[in-house]
Amino acid sequence: MTASQHLIRKDYGEGIVAIELGRAPVNALSPEFLMGFAALLHELERDETVRAVVLTSAFKVFSAGLDLKEAQDFDLGQQQAIVEALNVGFFTLFACPKPVVAAVAGPAIAGGLFFVLGSDIRVAGPRARLGLAEVRVGVDFPAPTMEIARATLGPNTLRRLMQTGQPIDAKQAVAEGIVDVLEEDGGIVLDRALAEARALAEIPSIAYASVKRQIRAPAIAAIEAAIAAGANAPEDGWYNAQSRDAMRRMIG
Numbered sequence: 521m522t523a524s525q526h527l528i529r530k531d532y533g534e535g536i537v538a539i540e541l542g543r544a545p546v547n548a549l550s551p552e553f554l555m556g557f558a559a560l561l562h563e564l565e566r567d568e569t570v571r572a573v574v575l576t577s578a579f580k581v582f583s584a585g586l587d588l589k590e591a592q593d594f595d596l597g598q599q600q601a602i603v604e605a606l607n608v609g610f611f612t613l614f615a616c617p618k619p620v621v622a623a624v625a626g627p628a629i630a631g632g633l634f635f636v637l638g639s640d641i642r643v644a645g646p647r648a649r650l651g652l653a654e655v656r657v658g659v660d661f662p663a664p665t666m667e668i669a670r671a672t673l674g675p676n677t678l679r680r681l682m683q684t685g686q687p688i689d690a691k692q693a694v695a696e697g698i699v700d701v702l703e704e705d706g707g708i709v710l711d712r713a714l715a716e717a718r719a720l721a722e723i724p725s726i727a728y729a730s731v732k733r734q735i736r737a738p739a740i741a742a743i744e745a746a747i748a749a750g751a752n753a754p755e756d757g758w759y760n761a762q763s764r765d766a767m768r769r770m771i772g
Contacts, residue, residue: 525542526541526542526543526552526553526556527539527540527541527542527553527556527557527560528540528542528578529560529564532574532714534571534718534721535569535570535571535572535721536571536572536573536574536714536717536718536721537564537570537572537573537574538573538574538575538576538623538710538714539557539560539561539564539573539574539575539576540576540577540578541557541575541576541577541578541582541583541635542577542578542579544578544579545579545581546579546581546583546584547577547579547581547582547583547584547632548583548584548585548586548587548590549583549585549586549587549602549605549606549631549632550587550590550602550605551601551602551604551605552605553605554605554606554608554609554610555605555608555609557609557612557613558608558609558612558613561573561612561613561616562612564618565616565617565618570618571618571619571721571725572618572619572620572621572717572718572720572721573616573618573619573620573621573717574620574621574622574623574710574713574714574717575620575621575622575623575635575639576622576623576625576710576713577623577625577626579626580625580626580647581626581627581632582622582624582625582626582627582628582632582635582636582648583628583629583631583632583633583635584627584629584630584632585629585630585631585632585633585653586602586630586631586657588657588767588770588771589771591767592764592767592768592771594757594758594759596756596757599754599757599758599759600752600753600754600757600758602758603662603751603752603753603754603757603758604752604753606631606634606662606664606665607662607663607664607665607743607747607751607752608752610634610635610637610638610664610665610668611664611668611740611743611747613634613635613638613639614637614638614668614671614736614739614740614743615733615736615740616638617728617729617732617733618725618728618729619640619641619717619720619721619723619728620638620639620640620641621639621640621641621642621643621713621714621716621717621720622635622636622639622641622642622643622713623643623709623710623712623713623714624636624642624643624644624645624648624650624699624709625644625645625647625648625706625709625710626645626647626648626649627647627648627649627650627651627687628648628649628650628651629649629650629651629652629653629687630651630652630653630654630657631654631665633650633651633652634665634668634669636650636698636699637668637669637672637673637698638668638672640720640732641700641701641713641716641717641720642698642699642700642701643699643700643701643702643703643709643712643713643716644690644693644694644699644701644702644703644709645690645702645703645704645705645706645707645709646690646702646703646704646706647690647706648689648690648693648699649687649688649689649690650681650687650688650690650693650698650699651681651685651686651687651688652669652681652682652685653685653686653687653770654682654685655682655683655684655685656685656766656770657685657763657766657767657770658759658760658762658763658764658765658766658767659758659759659760659763661682662751662754662758663742663743663746663751664743664746664747664751667739667742667743667746668739668743669682670739671736671738671739672698673696673697673698674696674697677696677697677698690702700716701716
């Protein structure tokens with residue numbers, strides 16, 4: 521399937537558009553998927569009829585991050601390609617001038633959590649689990665995603681999630697400020713996210729975009745500097761001497 525077939529645009533009226541992540545079975549990240557996501561976001565940014573965007577998943581899992589069965593065999597070029605796609609895809613989301621609401625009914629793990637962290641409002645259901653498992657699979661964070669995490673997570677939350685690699689449940693995510701709204705009925709997570717998007721869409725769009733940019737400006741500047749310095753194509757790739765073995769252990 522093409523990237524566009526994995527990313528379904530759904531219009532809900534009143535300028536509210538959802539991007540449904542649909543790369544079966546768990547929205548594993550790939551260069552094509554992430555670059556297609558960035559392209560669709562840019563399309564929605566240019567569309568003056570779009571007032572707010574909702575991110576949702578077609579599956580029980582919101583996004584499980586990389587497919588480790590594929591990733592363990594990446595050569596240098598493939599490592600560079602996925603790093604660039606992570607940087608471009610999630611930076612595009614983070615810098616999007618329009619309101620973005622994440623409807624997180626299931627797990628969002630490792631790279632998959634950046635769909636959540638890059639969004640403005642996060643609505644979760646009781647089955648949501650959120651974590652950054654990179655350290656457990658033997659990789660660190662590309663500079664742009666690191667800046668997004670620093671800008672959107674408190675320092676102690678950042679430390680715990682990144683240094684343990686262990687996920688937390690939805691209730692703890694609310695307490696940590698990662699999630700804004702917890703819907704105990706997982707069946708209405710999307711409905712609540714759409715309601716949040718409609719509320720944000722009522723805010724004057726120029727002021728919203730300006731304030732969002734003011735809040736995120738330091739991180740955006742750091743990301744742009746990192747990309748200009750070569751972060752999209754690390755010379756030695758992404759992996760270290762322990763990465764492949766760590767991925768194999770995680771797969772079991």
